[in-house]
Amino acid sequence: MRDTSRPVPFARAARAVFDLALEGMVWSRRSLFMAVLLGLPIVFAIVYRVVLATHIPPRVTPFDLYGLLVVPYYLRFAVPLAALFYATALIADEVEGKTLTYLLTRPIRREGILAGKFAAYVVTTLSLAMPAVIVTFFALMTVRGRTGLGAAVPDLLRDLGVLALALLAYGALFTLMGVLLKRPLIPGLLFVFVWELLANLPGYLPRLTLTAYLRSLVRHRPAEEGLSEIFGQVLPAALCLEVLAGAVIVSLAAAAWIFSTREYVMDQ
């Protein structure tokens, strides 16, 4: 029996928004582009297997190559970019498409709308990124047989966890930017490609970036990553997890508050 004196319960509302949002998110041009972006390392891994493996000196192991892909490519480039393009658009797409009115004229709290859409973002990006990382891992790690593969699997699981955490942290931050700013894309790109470079500097400045915490959680960091090779800071895992969780919670709470108090004027 529905209680019409109250909004639909939060979890039920968020689930209904999730169902509605997921379909549109998965079958979108954005997802096609992101699938290509996140799947590029698979192509590289296949090319490496077929062509390069025989020519690369044995001191550069497939494990090194995989490590090179995980941090610079996924953590520093593909994942933040995927988060930027999806998360800033969670509400902006509905405003631009003038479909937000349908959501705002239902007996649901706005926080439920944001939660449902954020969950759809997480599921979509995870289902694009995780298989790509797993396939890349196995394609590279089995180039020279299966020796040592079993020992490396825990690292893969840890990498997947860190990537999931990165999608959550960047996603939450960009969701906040999406509800706060009218045009969040440029500030988002500046954050990813300029601000996050602070992670490579000495002192306390790296602690102002998400990259520093995410990178510290990855077990196999690449040998060369600019200045970080010189100053290379590895922050304690517990601190990293606390800061990243805090960033997710604070960003989402702020985004929910802004979204629930803001007016959206859909021009005719």
Added chain:
Amino acid sequence: MSATLEFVRASRWYGQVIALNDVTTTIGPGVTGLLGPNGAGKSTFLKLAAGQLAPSQGEVRMLGQPAWGSPELFHRVGVCPEADAFWEQLTGLQFLLGLLRLTGYDEAECRQRAENALHEVALLDAKDRKIGGYSKGMRQRVKLAQALAHEPEVLLLDEPVSGMDPVNRRRVVDLVRRLGRAGRTVVVSSHILHEVEAMTRRVLLIHNGRILAEGDVREIRDLMDEHPHTVALRARDTRALARAVVGLPHVISLTFGAEGEWLTVQTAKPDELYGNLAAAAEEAGVSEMYSPDENLESVFRYLVAG
């Protein structure tokens, strides 16, 4: 009339632009037409009523609660926005199911309500087609269906028949009238006068963000003392009729119509004219009488020009 919707000195501005200015009105059950030219403030009025905007000043209450910030109201309120906007990849049925789930119904009830609403707007046959492939009229109707599907007590319809062909326009007009007769509160906006007139005689005229007049079209007309009232009479002997009324102090002018069958009288006091006409009408053989001023278009023209 019990108030479903109340505006108490409500104003709304966007930056320097005043969209709605110090509006006080109440709307009760039945159909109320919200009428005004483009940019008059109709959409702002409906957005305030639907809690999409907060009043910059004053108060807007729906079903006794503040319209802004009361999402639970949407169990009892349905909104049909003006914008032709959809999740194009969804079918008509999926669109309604998705929105009904957000209203808190279980799956079986969602399906039943969705199909009922699609049937109501004659879209049941097209329920499995993607909205992206719908015609303009079908899109309007599916938009209306989502507002009706949860059987709300209050319906806020922004230009609901815009873009529809005459057959579907008739269907929607009939539907709106039926909902009004069933005791629902329906507020329907349009800038096309005959559309509103076909749905209701109760109107709210908005111009430049202000309510120019409200009530029955005839009552509004009666309020406009500065404008002469027009009464057209068809008679066997229009000259005799003219002789009977020409000396009356409230009669302003007389005009003979084509072939001398019609006499148009302009008067400052229509009630007195009708009283004076009683005897003369029989003598002159009056067979038809109407007031062109009761036509919404003429009322609106008078008011806006005034």
